[in-house]
Amino acid sequence: MTKMSKISSSELKKNKNLIPYSSQNQIKELVQLKQIHLDDHDLFLNREIAWLSFNERVLTEAENKSVPLFERLKFCTIFASNLDEFFMVRLSGLLKLVVKPNNIYLDEEEFDETLDEVAIKVRGLIKRAEKCLYSQIFPALSNHHISIANIEDLTRSDEEKLDAHFESQIFPVLTPLAIDPAHPFPYLSNLSLYLAVTFEGISENGEPLLALVEIPQKIQRLIPITIKTNKHRFFLVEELIKSYMPALFPWTRVTGAHSFRVTRNLDYQLLEGEVKDLMKSIEYELKDREQKTVVRLEYEKNMPDWLRNKLAGVLELDSSDLYEIEGLINYRDLVPLLKVERVDPILKDPAFNPRLNVVLVDENRDIFDIIREKDILLHHPYDSFASVLDFLRSAAKDEKVLAIKQTLYRSGGDSPIIEALSNAAERGKQVTVVVELKARFDEANNIEWAKRLERAGAHVVFGFIDLKTHAKCTLVIRKEKNNYLQKYVHISTGNYNSATAKLYTDIGHLTADAALCDDVANLFNFLTGFNILRDQEKTRFRAPDFEKIKVAPFRLREQIIQLIEHEKKLHSPENPAHIILKMNSLVDTKLCQALYKASQKGVKIDLIIRGVCILRPGIKRVSENIKVISIIDRFLEHSRIFWFKNKGDPLIYCGSADFMQRNMDKRIEIVWPIDHIELKAKVTGILNNFLNDNCKSHYMQSNGSYIKSQTQNGEPLFRCQEKFIEEARRYGVKSIAYDQAIKPLFDKKDFERIPERFIPSLVVEEKKKNVAKKKKKK
Structure with missing residues (x-):
């Protein structure tokens, strides 16, 4: 570094x-x-x-x-x-x-x-951030009658409400913890809010009297005290608890209560030679995680020096690990303010409900007929993720479908994906799910889903100990005419997570292309089969043979470098070469060096990197032909697209991998080609919209700083995400509300409650059958 x-x-x-x-x-x-x-x-x-x-x-x-x-x-x-x-x-x-x-x-x-x-x-x-929140956002919210009240602002009616709330909802779950020779310093939970309480007098060992009160994370931080059509007032739970300190410590006089929070190291690494049962090892790590080293202490501004030093000493922290906070500790607890209803529409982005891809809306044909006829590209969240659910639910219901295979990295909470896979297994289909138990901060969710899928009868596989399965793909095998086993595939740059699919931009691809489907089938065989050679020195993998897809950790870095080198060789004054790469992060030095070399030969390179980029653009004789932009907007840019001009016949790939060492060497990743002319044009148009954005793009300088884009000389404003929304409204088909469309259908009666405007074939067919049965009974 x-x-x-x-x-x-x-x-x-x-x-x-x-x-x-x-x-x-x-x-x-x-x-x-x-x-x-x-x-x-x-x-x-x-x-x-x-x-x-x-x-x-x-x-x-x-x-x-x-x-x-x-x-x-x-x-x-x-x-x-x-x-x-x-x-x-x-x-x-x-x-x-x-x-x-x-x-x-x-x-x-x-x-x-x-x-x-x-x-x-x-x-x-x-x-x-403090200045932004307290000098700008909170005063502006107050102008719209949304506020967090101070204790001196409370009316008698407010106090009565808060008293009742404290006695019924808060006091029973609080545990005051005195600290003295008989009561050593307690364990502090990661990211939990604590109050350090001080008292009059000193302890037997000559130190000031001290106690701690943990505010359980399950307790609502913002307590509503006024909820009206035009007025919303809240009160902080820690301020309410502070006012009740005499009730918690009636035996002595409280002199102060000060908020603080600790952050622990939650990273971990599993060693293959030490793991006998992956699920049990992960469960053990989750329990052990809370005992990890403290790396940060946040404390409120007016905490006494002796108390701050006491906490730092007990936690073995240096002064550089201590962060004084003026105001609220942990802004994440402000999310309930975003859920306030009946507010002025100008306070939010205009509402957008994802559209159904027009190609998939045909009640006279099932989704498999449509996919078999032509490949379909989905650009989420503009194209609704409900279409992916339709694909899975149709596969679960279709009597011709024999098997479903899927990778799961982050599937979220109450997942309709799990519902569809469980439904398929319960109907007797062979369901195989590769669940990545090591997806950071989703380990507990994934363990729960794995157990649930096994109970439903699915084959659950956990991949590899020292590699994360980050590829996102689904394979459906269906018996069709003349007993031919037709394969169908969905591949994506994003997770099978219906919640984030509304917030993240991703590319999904539905196809029956024989070569692509065979490649994905071979990938699943690798993931579920015994494809590892072990010896005393290291673990080695048998690299599968793929015709179209590129897979990490099997030479993906080298294959991308070959694509860059190929474009570099095609460059000439008559036919200038061009590379466009979109991803979350660019931190792999070898790939950076390949881009530097291409730039030195005159290749124009546009990098659309939302997050971390260690490459320096604009350095003479190194990267003067490289431009790096970052787009931060309403939806989180998550898709990975790799575009090479190739003398006017672009080579285009989408994938699950960023240009990071971990993606190239430590994960199972999939990068697939976009071959069809119509889909190539769509992806190229998407990239051009990103490059033309002059509202939400930030341009990276050679010193690593970023400058926000600005229009010049009357240049019209262009915001790429607004353009994508506009196109979805123009060309897509209206659906019912997204949250209802992706609702898990665990109860079969739910099928009848879904309007026909949402077209998933499983829902429509079940609804029609139920109506027919009712008519027959009558």
Whole structure:
């Protein structure tokens, strides 16, 4: 990693929000070298600081006064959630690096520099977030009669409501914990809010009297005290508990109560030689996770120095691990404000209900006939994820379907996907599900779904211990004319998660293409079969043979580099080459170097990277032909698309993999080609819309900073996500409300309650049969 220094003061004056990466002087010195080495560390940005830059772009949307107020608050909660994950995973991983033997990435000085810069940058972002929330968003919400009341604002009626709420809902679940020689310092739960309570007098060992009160995470943080058509007032639960401290500690006089929260390292690694039962090992890790090292302490501003030092000492934290918070600790608890009903429509983005793809809406044909006739590309959330559910539910119901195979990485809570797979297994179909138990923060959900699917009769496979199965694909096998076994496939860049499918942009592909279907079938055979060769030195995999798809960890990096090299060789003044790559993150140095080499040969390269990018664009003689943009908007950009001009006959791929070492080497990933002319045109149009965005795009500078796009000389505004919504409304078919469309149909009676405007064939057929049965009975 490179040593970081501040950018020039003149640049800071131009844009006060720029993140300080390596200085412009470093870049100039690099350019002036006679021979540039592409393995020079100064050509790559620090990954942790680059991640914080991404979260800064999220915060920038919260600060943007042109964004609807509720959406600004939403971006504040996302910013806070991202920062929590950064400490639980990214920073924890960085701390692990320094203790690894033969660590080639960091020396001690560089490690300390990185930690110092992370701490400085995080503190700066927190201050900006506090200012945004308290100086802009809360006052604006108050103007719309939505507020969090202070204790001095409470009326007698408010106090009576809160008293009743405290006695019935809060007091019974609180446990005051005194700290003294007989009661040692208790265990502190990850991300739980605590009150450190101080008292008059001192303990037997001469220290100030101290007790802790944990506020259980199940308790609602925002207590509604006024809910009317035009007025919504809330009160913070910790402020209510503080007012009741004498009731919790009647034996002495309380002198103060101060909020704080700890963050623990939640990263873990399973070693293949030590795992005998993967599910049990994951369950053990989930229990052990709460005992992991504390990496951050957040405390409210007025906490006494002695108390802050006491907490830091007990938790074995340095001063750099302590974060003073002015105001609310944990903005994620503000989400209930976003659910307030009957508010002014200008506070939110205009409502959008995903549309059904017009090709799939044909009540006279089943979905398999439609897919067999032509490939279908779905662009979520503009194309409704309900079409994917229709595919699965139709497969579950269809008597001709013999088998269904699917990978599950993150399927969410009350999942209609699990319902469809369980339904198919209960109907006697062979259902095989590859469940990734190691999907971070979804382990418990996935264990529960795995058990449920097994109870329904499905074959559940957990993949590999040292590889995560991140590929997203479904295979349906159906017996058709002359007993021919026809395969149907759905492949996607996103998870089989109906909740995030409404919030994330992804590409899905429904196909009966023989070669593509055979490849996916071979992938499932690899995932479920015994395809590992073990010896005393290492574990090796038998690489399957694929005709069309590219799969990690089987040379995916090399195959992508070959595509880049191929485009580079085609470049000429008469036929200039062009590469467009869209993904979440670009941090693999070998792939960055391949892009640098292509740029040096004159290839135009457009990178659409939402999150972390360590590649530096715009460096003379290295990356002057590379442009990097990041789009932060209403929907989270999650699709991965790789486009190569290929002299006017584009080579286009979509996939589950980002350009990261873990995706290339530590995961099962799938990248598939878009071959059909019509689908190629659609994907190319999608990419062009991203590149033309001048409302929500941020342009990356060579020093790692980002500048928000601005229109010039009367240039019309163009917002790509609005364009996609407009196209979906123009060409798609209206559906019932999405939440109703993706509702799990565990109760067969639910089939009759779904209107016919939502076209899933399973629902329509069941409804018609039920109506026919009723007529017959009459």
